[in-house]
Amino acid sequence: xxxxxxxxxxxxxxKYWWMNALVPLISILLAFIVGAIFIKxxxxxxxxxxxxxxxxxxxxxxxxxxxxFAEMLxxxxxxxATGLGFAIAAKxxxxxxxAEGHFIVGGIAxxxxxxxxxxxxxxxxxxxxxxxxxxMLAGGIWGAIAGYLKAKRGIHEVITTIMxxxxxxxxxxxxxxxxxxxxxxxxxxxGTPYISLSAKLPKIFPPTRLNISIIIILAVTFLVWYxxxxxxxxxxxxxxxxxxxxxxxxxxxxxxxxERRTIQTMFIAGAVAALGGAFMILGVLFQYPPIFEGGYGxxxxxxxxxxxxxxxxxxxxxxxxxxxxxxATTVQLAHIPKxxxxxxxxxxxxxxxxxxxxxxxxxxxxxxxxxxxxxEMGGGAK
Amino acid sequence: MxxxxxxxxxxxxxxxxxxxxxxxxxxxxxxxxxxxxxxxxLEGMMRFAAFFGVWGSFVSGNAWVGLLWGVGIGIxxxxxxxxxxxxxxxxxxxxxxxxxxxxxxxxxYLLESIFRTTGYSPxxxxxxxxxxxxxxxxxxxxxxxxxxxxxxILIWFALILVVVLHFVLYHTVLGLRIRAxxxxxxxxxxxxxxxxxxxxxxxxxxSVLAAFGGLALSLGTLSSFTNSMAMGKGFxxxxxxxxxxxxxxxxxxxILIFACAQVLQLFMQGTAxxxxxxxxxxxxxxxxxxxxxxxLIGVVGKxxxxxxxxxxxxxxx
Numbered sequence: 001x002x003x004x005x006x007x008x009x010x011x012x013x014x015k016y017w018w019m020n021a022l023v024p025l026i027s028i029l030l031a032f033i034v035g036a037i038f039i040k041x042x043x044x045x046x047x048x049x050x051x052x053x054x055x056x057x058x059x060x061x062x063x064x065x066x067x068x069f070a071e072m073l074x075x076x077x078x079x080x081a082t083g084l085g086f087a088i089a090a091k092x093x094x095x096x097x098x099a100e101g102h103f104i105v106g107g108i109a110x111x112x113x114x115x116x117x118x119x120x121x122x123x124x125x126x127x128x129x130x131x132x133x134x135x136m137l138a139g140g141i142w143g144a145i146a147g148y149l150k151a152k153r154g155i156h157e158v159i160t161t162i163m164x165x166x167x168x169x170x171x172x173x174x175x176x177x178x179x180x181x182x183x184x185x186x187x188x189x190x191g192t193p194y195i196s197l198s199a200k201l202p203k204i205f206p207p208t209r210l211n212i213s214i215i216i217i218l219a220v221t222f223l224v225w226y227x228x229x230x231x232x233x234x235x236x237x238x239x240x241x242x243x244x245x246x247x248x249x250x251x252x253x254x255x256x257x258x259e260r261r262t263i264q265t266m267f268i269a270g271a272v273a274a275l276g277g278a279f280m281i282l283g284v285l286f287q288y289p290p291i292f293e294g295g296y297g298x299x300x301x302x303x304x305x306x307x308x309x310x311x312x313x314x315x316x317x318x319x320x321x322x323x324x325x326x327x328a329t330t331v332q333l334a335h336i337p338k339x340x341x342x343x344x345x346x347x348x349x350x351x352x353x354x355x356x357x358x359x360x361x362x363x364x365x366x367x368x369x370x371x372x373x374x375x376e377m378g379g380g381a382k
Numbered sequence: 383m384x385x386x387x388x389x390x391x392x393x394x395x396x397x398x399x400x401x402x403x404x405x406x407x408x409x410x411x412x413x414x415x416x417x418x419x420x421x422x423x424l425e426g427m428m429r430f431a432a433f434f435g436v437w438g439s440f441v442s443g444n445a446w447v448g449l450l451w452g453v454g455i456g457i458x459x460x461x462x463x464x465x466x467x468x469x470x471x472x473x474x475x476x477x478x479x480x481x482x483x484x485x486x487x488x489x490x491y492l493l494e495s496i497f498r499t500t501g502y503s504p505x506x507x508x509x510x511x512x513x514x515x516x517x518x519x520x521x522x523x524x525x526x527x528x529x530x531x532x533x534x535i536l537i538w539f540a541l542i543l544v545v546v547l548h549f550v551l552y553h554t555v556l557g558l559r560i561r562a563x564x565x566x567x568x569x570x571x572x573x574x575x576x577x578x579x580x581x582x583x584x585x586x587x588x589s590v591l592a593a594f595g596g597l598a599l600s601l602g603t604l605s606s607f608t609n610s611m612a613m614g615k616g617f618x619x620x621x622x623x624x625x626x627x628x629x630x631x632x633x634x635x636x637i638l639i640f641a642c643a644q645v646l647q648l649f650m651q652g653t654a655x656x657x658x659x660x661x662x663x664x665x666x667x668x669x670x671x672x673x674x675x676x677x678l679i680g681v682v683g684k685x686x687x688x689x690x691x692x693x694x695x696x697x698x699x
Contacts, residue, residue: 038488042495095475097422155678156692158422158475159624162617163671170671175664295486301479337494342487350462350480353472 016363023358024306024313027351028320028344035344039336048334053341057327068326070208074283076322077213078103078276082300083318084217084224085143085273087309089157091228092237092265093244098146098161099273100297101168102139106274108172109138110281111288112181114195124198128282131199132216135278136271142168143270144263151259157266165297177288191289201283213279218315220272225311227268237265273300302345305352321345387525393649394529397641399603402540403428403612404640406595407619408626408633409540409547414588415628416551417581418564419467420692422478423459424592425616426485430455431596433489436607437496439506445514445601448506452601456593460586468581471694490609501609508605509534536594536602543591547630560584564688567695577695595619621674628687640670 036046055062058072082099089096113119113131122130146160183189201211228234236256243250248258276296281288303321307313324341332338351358407424414421421427431452438451459481466472466480497503508514516538521531551557562570563580571577599615600607619633622640626632647666 038491042491044495097475097479149675149679153679155675158420159620159678160675162422163621163675166614166617166671167668170667171664173664174667175662179662179664298479298483302483305476305479335495337491337500339487339490342483343491344487346480346482346484346487349476349483350466353466353476353480354470356470356472 031347057323070210080318081276083303086304101165102273106277114199139274140271147266410591411623417584423481426482428596428612431593432600460589
């Protein structure tokens with residue numbers, strides 16, 4: 001009875017389904033412990049560091065909480081976008097390293113549509129949706145290239161997405177931004193021209209810079225969840241992901257058009273990750289600068305892995321990484337570089353890669369508990 | 383005599399300087415992936431080693447000590463990658479991502495806490511100093527060969543390593559075992575090969591080679607660590623390995639093509655005229671990656687990797 005209830009309430013069919021949530025939690029905890037040891041070894045106080053980190057992360061109320069909270073959600077929305085980009089592809093059994101490329105392709109598309117003449121004069125309620133659609137198309141096409149190469153030519157997507165990241169980076173930074181899209185010299189702006197007022201994302205929490213990006217991405221996350229768990233399309237993609245190790249024979253036998261679904265999955269993944277780049281341009285920078293401080297795409301991989309590729313998990317992990325990055329600006333007070341969260345993030349991902357070991361530990365613990373209960377109950381007999 | 387010879391030789395020497403770090407990384411990839419373990423952490427390993435090399439050289443004042451430190455961190459990272467992917471059959475890509483992310487955070491952290499600077503370390507003793515270069519004065523003035531007159535020991539090592547690795551992989555028992563494990567580990571196991579041992583060895587050896595790549599950057603080309611290292615060279619190495627069909631000589635050939643594109647690009651920036659001037663810099667920079675995809679599509683010959691590359695090995699019970 002209890003089992004049936006669990007299946008209905010949680011929708012989980014595995015026996016130890018709770019482990020899927022426990023593994024990331026333990027990984028995060030272990031990573032914080034390793035991080036603390038690392039700080040201690042280099043002669044600083046982990047207590048002070050973590051206090052500063054979380055104090056300014058926006059997760060807990062405190063001085064300047066309002067602005068920290070806004071900054072956290074602002075960056076979280078970008079991490080959730082790139083995290084979803086990875087998670088969507090992962091659901092279909094694809095390993096998408098390309099979120100970094102999709103992010104900047106989305107960024108440059110947003111910048112162009114934001115300042116270019118025919119669009120810049122439009123009213124906001126037409127201009128902004130137009131940009132979002134354009135950005136998703138651009139990112140989607142960039143993603144679909146890798147999907148196409150995988151489906152039609154059988155080239156591993158890890159390799160193509162890494163290559164496409166660099167191609168995007170060089171074509172944008174060493175051609176578009178310094179060439180055809182360069183701002184006029186008289187304006188004194190380096191990088192692309194600034195976007196028009198009608199292209200900026202509306203603010204929702206003045207006086208902070210928080211804008212509707214977080215609402216957009218939460219809505220998109222819901223749509224992704226709906227797509228995967230409530231539609232035939234999503235079911236087919238999940239089938240592909242589950243049977244990946246058997247060479248996709250089962251989905252093919254079931255009549256799924258694996259090639260087309262692969263391209264479509266990569267298109268959606270690219271489109272969603274590109275949104276992150278649009279948030280950056282339309283809500284934070286307002287132009288594409290000559291040198292773009294990236295990394296959101298690669299952090300997105302970590303976000304998705306910590307969130308176990310589930311939409312809800314990606315939101316939580318995105319908020320965690322966003323909070324760490326926001327808090328990191330203040331750890332410099334304790335003479336700790338602001339790249340410190342990367343260490344935590346790196347170790348968390350390493351522990352998730354080691355999940356076989358963590359699962360083994362948990363099982364051992366569970367078995368011992370079970371045994372001790374058994375021996376207590378049947379103590380006399382044995 | 384032609385006055386272009388010094389210029390030609392200087393260009394080739396420059397190309398070789400560009401080649402060495404990428405070649406080390408590519409050979410590291412060749413080593414690891416022939417045993418069936420994908421290593422996308424080449425970039426992170428190079429970054430770690432580039433920094434540790436400079437640190438060691440800074441502490442001791444001797445570039446060789448720096449080299450040892452770099453090799454040491456290479457062994458540690460290789461052991462970590464092997465522990466996750468071989469011992470616990472963890473996902474090789476995830477492990478690689480973890481090492482790359484760690485390299486970003488940890489090296490910057492160490493750079494700031496040890497040297498108290500943000501962008502770059504102070505200059506240290508390095509292999510590129512005029513006194514520590516290998517001088518073959520008799521080659522000077524000869525076209526092409528003259529480029530080899532004054533190279534760092536690391537460049538020579540990288541070039542010799544191509545031959546050594548080719549010999550090891552294709553003409554020794556160990557090499558046969560490594561390739562057998564990469565192609566079909568279960569078959570190899572039935573022949574009495576210890577699959578786990580071979581994989582551990584190949585991953586650590588590959589990681590040490592990648593570490594040399596980092597050292598060639600910070601102690602060969604430059605004399606200090608800059609925070610932008612390894613500047614994507616690990617990923618170019620990965621591309622070169624694939625473009626070169628997972629073989630040492632193939633990787634060398636691929637990198638020489640990439641290096642030519644690089645030198646051509648530097649040349650074009652200065653003196654190009656006519657049609658070549660119209661091609662923007664971005665196209666030259668992205669050429670190696672486009673060529674790699676081209677190679678994979680089959681435009682430039684089909685690239686096929688070891689059959690069991692990237693598949694975690696679990697013993698059948």
